[in-house]
Amino acid sequence: MYSGNRSGGQGFWEGGGGAAGAEGPAPAGTLSPAPLFSPGTYERLALLLGSIGLLGVGNNLLVLVLYYKFPRLRAPTHLLLVNISLSDLLVSVFGVTFTFVSCLRNGWVWDTVGCVWDGFSSSLFDYEHHPDEYEAFKQCSFSEYLKTKKLTPNLQHFVLHSIAMTSESSCTTIDGLKATKNFLQCLGRFGNTPFLFPLYGQGEIPQCFCRMCAVFGGIYCLRHKVQCFVVDKESGRCKAIIDHFGQRINAKYFIVEDSYLSEDTCSNVQYKQISRAVLITDQSVLKTDSDQQISILIVPPAEPGACAVRVTELCSSTMTCMKDTYLVHLTCSSSKTAREDLESVVKKLFTPYAEAETDKEELTKPRVLWALYFNMRDSSGISRSSYNGLPSNVYVCSGPDGGLGNEHAVKQAETFFWEIFPGEEFCPPPPNPEDIIFDGDDKQSDTPGTNNIIMAKPESSKESKNLESPENHLQN
Template sequence: MADKLPTEFDVIIVGTGLPESILAAACSRSGQRVLHVDSRSYYGGNWASFSFTGLLSWLKDCQQSHDSEEDMTASWQDLIHDTEEAVALGRKDGTIQHTEVFCYVSQDVGDSTQKTVALQRSPFSEASATLADSLDSAGLPKERHSAYFSSHEAPSEHPERSDREPSSSPTASENSLEKEKDREDETYTQAVSDGDKDEDTLHVEDNTEQPKRSRITYPQMIKESRRFNIDLVSKLLYSQGSLIDLLIKSNVSRYAEFKNVTRILAFREGKVEQVPCSRADVFNSKGLTMVEKRMLMKFLTFCLDYEQLSDEYQDFKECSFSEYLKTKQLTPSLQHFILHSIAMTSESSCTTLDGLKATKTFLQCLGRFGNTPFIFPLYGQGEIPQCFCRMCAVFGGIYCLRHKVQCLVVDKDSGRCKGIIDHFGQRISASYFIVEDSYLSKEACSNVQYQQISRAVLITDRSILETDSDQQVSILTVPPLEPGTVSVRVMELCPSTMTCMKDSYLVHLTCVSSKTAREDLEPVVKQLFIPFTEAEDQEELRKPRLLWALYFNMRDSSGVSRSSYRGLPPNVYICSGPDCGLGNEHAVKQAEALFQEIFPSEEFCPPPPNPEDIIFEGFVSITTLTVLAYERYIRVVHSRVINFSWAWRAITYIWLYSLAWAGAPLLGWNRYILDVHGLGCTVDWKSKDANDSSFVLFLFLGCLVVPMGIIGHCYGHILYSVRMLRCVEDLQTIQVIKILRYEKKVAKMSFLMAFIFLTCWMPYIVTRFLVVNGYGHLVTPTVSIVAYLFAKSSTVYNPVIYIFMIRKFRRSLLQLLCFRLLRCQRPAKNLPAAESEMQIRPIVMSQKDGDRPKKKVTFNSSSIIFIITSDDSLSVDDSDRTNASKADVIQVRPL
């Protein structure tokens, strides 16, 4: 490792599974210093996704893993004090067992005469060099088919290939593939030439021959390895589930893409058929009679409100859900659909309440993203932990893969963990520690009883239920085939999910283990698939062909409580691995519960700040107040009237000026980053780069110094003009005095708005100056939050100021609030007119070009019109003197 890690953190997390990744994101988002390490070379742990060759390497590591006999105690002695003790962590991952791999397609490197044209034209460059190593690392059997498929096995056309070992020389493999590629290109060119010579004959042959499925070989799968993204766990996301809500709330969803699950399938009487889920699917289904459709819709409607209709199932609470369905007079096919494809429960272990709850959850998730309740992340389930890790890194978390933790350092007196010692011999301290359960030693897990999950990963050549579209994502629950067995969940993924290569399907099988994975899942595989053979027969045309298969057992620690582990310090928290459920609810709930236990006063994964929340609003506010000050200045000091054209130009300038400053960092002049504690988004104040520093300097001048200088200049002149007019107030008429008071009140209100704005933004400005000048350590999280709070509240005070300083607005507001009450007391037309003082109402008069601005002022109880001008030579228009109301016109000239 080039650089040593910091020696102090708030939280250290060991393992990058889904619960650990969510916790890392939540802790980092709340301002904690997070170190996230994993001894593996990939993210996700048992939640990870692999390419095809990556999966083969993972299998090899699982088969060759063993406990290290090296005694590491000597390396700990120098770092552990007399009052401390070391608690060793496990050095073997025992969560994966009974791995078995079977390949049913040709493993011969030279046997590639039927590759697709696309593969011929664009092969992967490094696939050939690593082909032999990949073949060896798979641990494949020498036989082309496994023994349990012997009844379907067909004689091979090339028997010598079945026993041939793959070439161990990369150069030989590459030469063989290149020669084969050239030979295939020649064959392809010749076929095109023949077609050009005899086009009519070719057309007839295409119409008469049955279409043949493209043949996929093992070397082809190796070359297309990156097209595969194979999950170790088989899960889907409920569209109304807790994980979807968390992804949307925390804005982590922007890091991933999703695809709808398009079909819910059922396996009944040896056949696979599609299950109608939504109301439209039920009534459009051709497999149900009209009576069955009505019965199904009636029961599904009841399940949505079953909690309010407890009398319907009160007597069946202790019974199984399957027995309860029989009492509802449903047909056997409807009972099967509801039990295995909608509720997705077992016949024996599921109670009535659990079945109704599962059915309601299923129905509530319909319609949000599609006709089914589920969505699937593109590139596999392993993308989700990486998305949360990315969020943690954005907020300052530090990540280290291939970083082993040797032991925990525990204080003997308090029993709390003080730090860790890594494989580099560095001691790192923290307040809290979160550890994936696979890292615990055998001594800590000696009293724990684990369950097991049986998993199978299959690669097939077509879908288990073919339709017009070949891009279907399907979920199927196969009921127990024999008494005493469990139901098996089957998930089929198409190439559009970015999990498999073209012309292939990726199939996941999952169930609770009773034996080894192969023994549990083998009967279902036999029912749905047949092994790949050279020659096609009628059965192959009915069932998908199995190209490659992997079986393994995975440990399920989701039901283990923390008290079951021995010798854990109180500040060490344990996260479990994947469970057998279809959704991710357990992982999300576990992460949230642990976070609230560690930081009870913090919000769990709040949404990240928007870069425009503080920056853009501040630009708009300061520019608006500057323009407002200038408008008051030209009206009071220079007696100029503002028309609508001037106002629209001013508003346009405000927004363009603010957008220019807010958009500059997006175009490369400085950048947006998180502030010191990751609590808000701001520009990069600390950067010493000339480009970034120049932006900070010009931002200070253009958005603080210049606007505040203009505001000070304008209100200084307004104050001077008002003081000069007050000196001769006794010489003015009462009407002129009222006009002056009106302008003075408006100017005072605008000045108060600017003053409060500057006061609210001053804490934020001060904290930014501290950061720019290298005193960011003085800005604590509390100070940062208070600064943001004051800055965001600056716009709230403007309407409050307006309400308290404008009497007419207050009166209108009270009238609006009391309108209903007044109408109840008496009709509005009988209400007496409210007595009020004479009010001044300035109205802008029309004028010709070149004339000075004039203002017409009228009063409620007077017909006198004042024309205020600023030119001694200007005379009053006769049109103003002679109007319909014969109002008296008085010209008021400035002093």
């Protein structure tokens, strides 16, 4: 995995800050023009807050380290404690720091924006336990909720587009709070930013799950469209599928991506559309001295009601493009064709190749070397009842969506897993190599405290042969 190093949004900070209680006129935005307590009181408060902060960081960090170091502690019950510890750790780091520094300076040293952000960020990590704070805004947009928190317009803009990275028109209050909390909780986990990107591109993620599926005894069929289902008359469950090659595949459960289903099965499905653009450029849109970077930029809509455009720029260090070039992805929900939705943003950030050839001396923006615009369907959020004749043991997963991460895909995989294997642990941590016991190793199987992992095998050589022989697939 490759850790990105930047995120950006169109907005800026305003308001100044200074040491409260200093001689001379207080700077604009300072909340405490004079000390409220005596110096001795501030010293005691600083000592108390410092002790609370250090204990909070130390204790909660110890819990997280122990959970990470000892696999036997990774149980569902302990995961709740880890979640609480992580929230307390973030409150200790982000919530106590502002007040602690102010006590050392005998007064509030941050400006009005810092005061509002201190209270807003501290309550954000624990917003689930205070539903009364946002109960009246559940049906409202996240931008309307931010306006009620006395945040400045620029700070509202910054939270919406550079932290939550959501659309101003379509993002609800709950989704905005989740996105903001997720951003803040991911800071510092694997680098200086909350972003990770796989080397060689997003295609490495499904490849990883293909291998994981094979290791645990599953069958992964690539590029096999479903022509029809073979359904048992008594139970109504699917016992096999026939692909477009006429090959029969038997299994107890089937998980298939939406685009591999037949047109008859999807005839009643109403799909949303995503506008995409892929560019190859000669410079970075956000210039820096580093040659290893991933830039994420949210471009707010130019017109009210339109969707924001997310720009993701990858450098050659991610192994997705040639040296001295950059691969840029632009994504938004479709309202028109992809070119109509995205071309204005491309012209704002980049220089078309034809214009660059005519006037190279005044070239200040990155030059577009190659561009592709296309629309793709978004199958996320589709109800199971929308598909025709879908047996109960066939699960349809959605394809790529317009989200920044893969949260929807992970949530969907977890839901399918609980339906197929209720009571089992979802995606358990891999065992240590010394704990793996192979089938037939009777001497070590009685050793206490070890986890037995047995590789799945076909029940007979005949069944194995049936899976490989095309002439036997159509036999029922």
